[in-house]
Amino acid sequence: RHVTEVSDDLQVQSLLEKARKESVSTAFDRADEMMQCGFGSAGVCCRYCLEGPCRISPNGKGPQKGVCGADIHQIVARSFLNHLTQGTSGHAEHGREVALTLLEAAEGKAPFEIKDVDKLYAVANDLGLETADKTVNEIAKEVALKALEDFQKQTGIMNWVQMRAHKDSLKKWNDLRITPVNAHLEISKAVARNAMGCDADPLNLVLGAVTMGLVDGYAGLHLSTDLQDILFGTPKAVKAKYSMAVLDEKKVNIAVHGHVPMLSEKVVEWSRKLKPEAEKVGAEGVNIVGVCCTGNELLMRQGVSVASSFSSQELVIVSGALEAMVVDIQCVMPGIQNVAECYHTEIITTLPYVKIAGATHVEFSPEIADKAAEEIVRKAIKNFKNRDPEKLSIPKETVDAYAGFSTEQILEALSKLNADDPLMPLIDAIKAGKIRGVAALVGCTNPREKQDIGNVTVAKELLKNNVLVVATGCAAHSLAKNKLMSPEGLVYCGDELREVLEAIGQAVGLPSLPPALHMGSCVDNSRPADLLTALANKLGVGIKDLPAVGSCPETHSPKALSIGTFFIAHGVDVHVGVNPQVSGSSVVTNILCGDKQEGTVTAEEVFGGKLIYETDHIVAAEKLLERINMKRAQLLG
Ligand code: BF8
Numbered sequence: 182r183h184v185t186e187v188s189d190d191l192q193v194q195s196l197l198e199k200a201r202k203e204s205v206s207t208a209f210d211r212a213d214e215m216m217q218c219g220f221g222s223a224g225v226c227c228r229y230c231l232e233g234p235c236r237i238s239p240n241g242k243g244p245q246k247g248v249c250g251a252d253i254h255q256i257v258a259r260s261f262l263n264h265l266t267q268g269t270s271g272h273a274e275h276g277r278e279v280a281l282t283l284l285e286a287a288e289g290k291a292p293f294e295i296k297d298v299d300k301l302y303a304v305a306n307d308l309g310l311e312t313a314d315k316t317v318n319e320i321a322k323e324v325a326l327k328a329l330e331d332f333q334k335q336t337g338i339m340n341w342v343q344m345r346a347h348k349d350s351l352k353k354w355n356d357l358r359i360t361p362v363n364a365h366l367e368i369s370k371a372v373a374r375n376a377m378g379c380d381a382d383p384l385n386l387v388l389g390a391v392t393m394g395l396v397d398g399y400a401g402l403h404l405s406t407d408l409q410d411i412l413f414g415t416p417k418a419v420k421a422k423y424s425m426a427v428l429d430e431k432k433v434n435i436a437v438h439g440h441v442p443m444l445s446e447k448v449v450e451w452s453r454k455l456k457p458e459a460e461k462v463g464a465e466g467v468n469i470v471g472v473c474c475t476g477n478e479l480l481m482r483q484g485v486s487v488a489s490s491f492s493s494q495e496l497v498i499v500s501g502a503l504e505a506m507v508v509d510i511q512c513v514m515p516g517i518q519n520v521a522e523c524y525h526t527e528i529i530t531t532l533p534y535v536k537i538a539g540a541t542h543v544e545f546s547p548e549i550a551d552k553a554a555e556e557i558v559r560k561a562i563k564n565f566k567n568r569d570p571e572k573l574s575i576p577k578e579t580v581d582a583y584a585g586f587s588t589e590q591i592l593e594a595l596s597k598l599n600a601d602d603p604l605m606p607l608i609d610a611i612k613a614g615k616i617r618g619v620a621a622l623v624g625c626t627n628p629r630e631k632q633d634i635g636n637v638t639v640a641k642e643l644l645k646n647n648v649l650v651v652a653t654g655c656a657a658h659s660l661a662k663n664k665l666m667s668p669e670g671l672v673y674c675g676d677e678l679r680e681v682l683e684a685i686g687q688a689v690g691l692p693s694l695p696p697a698l699h700m701g702s703c704v705d706n707s708r709p710a711d712l713l714t715a716l717a718n719k720l721g722v723g724i725k726d727l728p729a730v731g732s733c734p735e736t737h738s739p740k741a742l743s744i745g746t747f748f749i750a751h752g753v754d755v756h757v758g759v760n761p762q763v764s765g766s767s768v769v770t771n772i773l774c775g776d777k778q779e780g781t782v783t784a785e786e787v788f789g790g791k792l793i794y795e796t797d798h799i800v801a802a803e804k805l806l807e808r809i810n811m812k813r814a815q816l817l818g
């Protein structure tokens with residue numbers, strides 16, 4: 182593809198041109214070279230035992246059963262569950278790491294403080310813990326232990342499900358007997374049921390996938406957000422900068438990349454402490470830039486600038502201005518190491534189970550957080566002298582964006598309009614049709630797709646039709662770069678939505694709220710879920726009854742599928758713009774994407790929401806609007 186076809190971002194285009202001139206291979210080029218396997222695309226290839234691999238042709242030619250007798254629907258359902266298990270385990274692992282950090286911090290073993298004591302009390306109360314006469318650290322320890330129970334208990338339901346789920350949704354899951362007991366138990370069960378000779382009922386397998394979605398939502402998203410807010414602070418509105426141009430030629434540049442904020446928070450701290458050392462090597466200081474969701478975490482709480490979303494991560498290195506890229510877990514392309522070898526960048530892995538051959542490894546664990554962060558920043562400073570001026574090319578223009586819209590921050594802003602009942606202004610606007618509905622633009626960028634175009638097109642179409650847009654993950658990155666997170670982007674909103682955004686914004690001393698509200702990283706998809714739960718409770722209805730949708734136009738990650746399934750389990754319609762690899766089975770496709778229909782069971786019928794797979798961005802937005810309008814009509818009559 183020509184550079185203009187791989188990304189809508191001119192800076193990414195120019196860095197990709199540079200990479201190509203310098204014979205550096207990146208994901209965009211590898212995506213062009215890679216043939217897409219038709220069997221894999223349809224989900225009909227099974228490698229779960231050594232009788233296989235078996236693949237079944239969806240057109241009916243050739244064998245229609247695997248050696249064990251599994252048919253195409255069973256194989257597709259298992260590959261779907263496998264994707265969900267993969268995505269969920271990443272988020273659950275994230276939650277567990279944060280819980281352990283909170284425990285060690287509370288016990289005085291790790292150098293972290295409880296930054297948001299109010300949130301700690303709120304979570305402790307929601308968990309039903311007694312807080313009177315206890316110190317902050319004692320309460321934090323109890324909260325951490327409650328969180329860790331969600332990876333241990335053998336009976337009952339997960340504490341975080343009990344605490345955070347809407348009661349109607351929970352009842353539905355209990356009736357279906359799909360409510361998770363503990364995250365590890367469910368993940369292990371999902372792997373086990375997917376093995377050769379186990380679960381062979383496509384519907385039951387899809388319900389297993391829904392359980393994975395719930396584990397993802399509670400042990401992953403909600404638990405991580407709650408505990409991270411306690412440890413690092415609940416985000417408040419913050420102004421920051423986006424684009425590759427946030428790299429600073431005069432400073433030592435460090436990119437933090439991945440997902441968990443524990444180390445990166447410390448790297449920010451040490452980058453300030455070690456400024457004098459950076460000055461000694463001729464730099465003006467140390468500049469931290471974010472990539473992927475670690476970037477989102479630091480942006481939300483510290484206003485750290487963001488350089489790149491997923492698909493262009495290697496191009497941050499191609500700028501020639503990056504002294505170190507520090508990575509933790511997830512969405513870290515192994516390709517960064519090969520690219521780094523063509524420049525002076527040092528790739529630094531930090532977790533014992535996420536290493537990259539050829540990269541430097543500086544081990545991180547909560548108790549040695551300071552030591553690890555200090556060592557990393559020093560390595561970057563030392564590397565500054567190796568920068569090659571011939572290879573330097575930093576794009577020029579940054580884009581301003583507002584972020585930090587936690588549910589708490591949104592409610593605080595709304596309370597300026599109605600102090601007694603902050604949700605009312607939002608509900609009134611929805612009832613009056615000034616806000617037609619709420620859409621969460623979530624998920625990734627994908628090197629096979631033209632970067633940003635799907636995320637931005639869907640968002641703009643919805644905004645134009647007065648849908649309130651919130652965003653997380655790399656989708657938020659696409660929107661921010663296109664001015665949808667600054668008042669400048671108001672021109673893309675319908676008149677009625679714009680009036681609401683201006684009214685709320687002006688009440689908090691801003692010219693307006695931005696068109697799209699940045700709610701954080703991918704685990705922070707708990708925040709839109711919290712907002713919907715609050716709205717549903719206020720209206721006395723289920724989440725499935727709200728005019729709310731999710732859209733994931735450019736995903737690459739199974740994590741996005743598990744987050745999407747979490748929302749579908751609440752009855753929220755979810756759009757994906759990239760093939761979810763289930764088309765080989767009419768049965769599985771109908772369960773996930775079908776409408777209510779005699780004689781078949783569909784997600785729409787059971788939960789009230791479905792999966793919408795649509796690659797045309799305009800059509801996708803139309804379909805989402807149609808669903809929003811349908812739910813509005815049912816809710817408001
Ligand atoms: O968890 S949006 S590419 S970075 S998977 Fe990855 Fe997708 Fe980005 Fe964040 Ni989410």
Ligand code: SF4
Nearest residue numbers: 227230233235247249
């Ligand atoms: Fe083939 Fe069945 Fe083994 Fe899969 S589990 S590889 S379909 S024999």
